[in-house]
Amino acid sequence: MTVAEINALLYSGRHRIESLQRALRIPALSLGWRGSMRALLEAAERGEQVGNAGLSSTLVAPLFWRGFRSLKVVSSSEESIDIRSFELAALDGSPLPPPLPGQHIVVRVRPSLDSPPVVRNYSLCGSPTAGTYTIAVKNEGGPGSGFLHERIRAGAVLEVSAPRGSFTLASGTAPVVLLSAGIGITPLLAMLRAAASDDGWSREVWWFHSARDKAHHAFAMQVRALITALKRVHLCNIYSRPGADDQPDINYDIQGHLTVALLQQMGVPRNADFYLCGPSSFLADLMGGLKAWQVDESRIRTEVFGACGSFTPGTVSAASQAPHLPAGPQGTGPRVTFLRSRIAPRWDTHFRSLLELAEMCSVPVRWSCRSGVCHTCESGLIDGRLRYSPEPLDPPPEGTALICCATPLSDITLDL
Numbered sequence: 001m002t003v004a005e006i007n008a009l010l011y012s013g014r015h016r017i018e019s020l021q022r023a024l025r026i027p028a029l030s031l032g033w034r035g036s037m038r039a040l041l042e043a044a045e046r047g048e049q050v051g052n053a054g055l056s057s058t059l060v061a062p063l064f065w066r067g068f069r070s071l072k073v074v075s076s077s078e079e080s081i082d083i084r085s086f087e088l089a090a091l092d093g094s095p096l097p098p099p100l101p102g103q104h105i106v107v108r109v110r111p112s113l114d115s116p117p118v119v120r121n122y123s124l125c126g127s128p129t130a131g132t133y134t135i136a137v138k139n140e141g142g143p144g145s146g147f148l149h150e151r152i153r154a155g156a157v158l159e160v161s162a163p164r165g166s167f168t169l170a171s172g173t174a175p176v177v178l179l180s181a182g183i184g185i186t187p188l189l190a191m192l193r194a195a196a197s198d199d200g201w202s203r204e205v206w207w208f209h210s211a212r213d214k215a216h217h218a219f220a221m222q223v224r225a226l227i228t229a230l231k232r233v234h235l236c237n238i239y240s241r242p243g244a245d246d247q248p249d250i251n252y253d254i255q256g257h258l259t260v261a262l263l264q265q266m267g268v269p270r271n272a273d274f275y276l277c278g279p280s281s282f283l284a285d286l287m288g289g290l291k292a293w294q295v296d297e298s299r300i301r302t303e304v305f306g307a308c309g310s311f312t313p314g315t316v317s318a319a320s321q322a323p324h325l326p327a328g329p330q331g332t333g334p335r336v337t338f339l340r341s342r343i344a345p346r347w348d349t350h351f352r353s354l355l356e357l358a359e360m361c362s363v364p365v366r367w368s369c370r371s372g373v374c375h376t377c378e379s380g381l382i383d384g385r386l387r388y389s390p391e392p393l394d395p396p397p398e399g400t401a402l403i404c405c406a407t408p409l410s411d412i413t414l415d416l
Contacts, residue, residue, distance in 0.1 A: 009037075010033070011373050015041075063399040068108055071089060073156045074087050074154060085125070085136045086134065086158075088160060091157070096131055096132060099128055099133070100163070102190055105124060105163055106122075107120055109159070120339075124186070125189040128190060128194055133163070161382050167303040174203070175271075176275070178206065180276070181282040184279070205232065207227065209236075210237075213241055240255075260290055270293060270295055273299050330346045334412065338416045339414060347408050354408065355370065355403045371405060375394070379403050389407070390405055
């Protein structure tokens with residue numbers, strides 16, 4: 001097979017099963033290319049016609065609806081001194097489709113009539129089979145979390161996206177290690193619920209959660225109840241600053257911080273699957289420690305709701321700065337909301353693509369081409385309609401966009 005043939009097999013829209021099988025028989029094929037060919041072959045055998053599994057890093061999970069849907073708040077509870085939960089249900093009372101454990105939804109609110117809408121990501125923390133969706137929101141004092149804490153109670157209606165995201169509990173046989181801090185408990189709580197409700201679950205589970213003290217420890221009683229449903233399980237709560245009334249071995253197990261040294265001391269196996277969610281410093285410290293412990297990177301999964309790092313191979317990146325509105329007068333076209341970066345500029349026709357607009361706003365982006373070929377720029381499309389020019393060789397999966405060659409036809413929300 002020539003370089004041109006194998007290149008076309010990956011980067012064109014034609015992925016014949018026999019050609020993919022032939023490529024996988026090439027002993028000299030690198031691990032990266034082998035993984036891409038295997039992903040394409042599995043997608044072809046499943047009959048998937050949209051997207052390029054060999055290039056996409058996005059989980060191709062079904063989207064239950066496009067854009068936003070109105071859901072009713074049926075209950076709301078205080079889970080800690082700064083965290084409140086909201087249970088959401090369909091307006092007609094029908095069960096909502098089950099999400100994958102660990103997925104999140106996007107909530108859109110309008111704190112005032114004269115301001116643009118505010119959109120925020122919130123992990124689902126309820127049972128995946130409940131027929132309702134539950135989120136937990138930490139009050140950061142901002143326009144999103146502050147509004148939800150102060151104004152939203154049972155009976156309110158919120159605009160909500162379908163569940164999405166690739167930070168999900170994967171199948172396997174290895175032990176599962178769930179590591180969280182603060183509000184990072186939410187997606188891992190959904191994973192714990194899934195394990196506890198699975199009659200066939202046989203994997204060992206290690207649960208580690210870090211909080212400041214009992215007052216800031218959300219879902220403590222729910223976690224302890226779920227733990228009792230598992231046969232092979234370990235629980236460890238770490239408080240950084242226990243209160244005067246917090247009792248060791250009752251409210252918490254260890255005072256200090258969650259570290260890889262603690263995992264080693266407690267006998268966590270290195271060949272486990274690790275799931276991490278929490279503040280950026282928490283993630284950075286644990287990621288560095290796990291890599292120093294020589295844990296295989298494929299076994300480490302993290303959830304980050306801030307802007308992800310840029311990836312622009314072959315170019316020299318500009319100096320990093322916080323996302324901002326583009327310089328000069330604002331455009332008059334559709335509003336483009338960059339969800340993670342928390343800015344919403346208006347589109348202007350002098351931009352050639354959404355990628356160019358993102359770069360002008362210092363929004364961290366990933367790209368390798370500007371012609372809809374490589375799928376490196378594949379980003380979540382929460383809401384809105386796009387036009388492609390040129391047309392991508394492989395259309396992206398539902399709910400995603402190739403920003404390198406796309407322009408907006410309506411107001412849009414991107415997971416960037």
